[in-house]
Amino acid sequence: MAMNANEEKKTGKLQWILFVIVIPIIFAIVMLLIVLSVMGMNPINQLKEAPIVASFVDSKDEEILQSQLDEIQKESNNKNTQIENLQSQVSQKEAKIEELENEIADLNVELERREETLLTEEEAIKKMSNSFSGIEPKIAAEIIIEMEEQVALKLLEQMSDDERGKVLGAMNPEQAASYTDSLIERKSAE
Template structure:
């Protein structure tokens, strides 16, 4: 029992003689250094921050905050750079599509102009052919009428009576009044009446 008391007494002695003055010295030294402008807590915080269990208990130092902030900024910068790269790529694709569309529009416009020119040429050719045909028909009609003008009225009346009504009227309208009267006189009364009505209607 007395042995235990002796050990306890020795421990107290060691505590009072060595440990307490040491703690006092550490505190006093820390205060002096702090007053001199030295951050005493910084190395302790850094050492504690590297220890897995103590890391959660120790508040972040300015350096750790700066490191964390820099890492976050770097991450944001990388994300922004990736977004910019993607958008540039998209713009490039859109520009290529636009160029393709422009060339396609130019090709279609050229095709339209070509078709319009072809249609205009065909229209012109058709008009020229129509005029030629019309002038040819007029020349042909004049020639036929001149034949009937020189023909005997009796013979002319018989032939005209056999023709289609449209052709007969063309010839009769091209004759002089005297020749017309002679030819109608040689026709049957029914034929003469029919042609007279038609000639009168066409001249109104």
């Protein structure tokens, strides 16, 4: 039992030294390092420069860390350059997209104009075919022969079957056959 009391006294003294002296000193050192870091001083680098501490610090490790830091900096610079290049490519592509969208809008406007023109042309051809119904077939045939072929074909398409037959009958056989073939081709293409 005497040994237990001796061991407890040694353990008690060791604990007392640990709690009263060692832990507060460690806490004070850590707090000092934090305060100095916040103030802008780098106490660890300053300790490395101290003559006694410098002998414990391995300069090879420091050189390795510095070379790794340099490599990371180079990679960072390369990545930044790549990012800038990609951003300029994106800007160029966005400009091209905007240009193409403007071109599409212009083409849509042009298409609408052409559709309107076609509608007015179709209306004019319908009116013309109505007016041809009152004309004598021989005169209508002579007029149609003098027209542009596509317009003449559209006009013939708009006429009723009887009127068309009379007008084609008033033409010479070669012209009538040519117009008839063209009309058949147009019908089959639809």
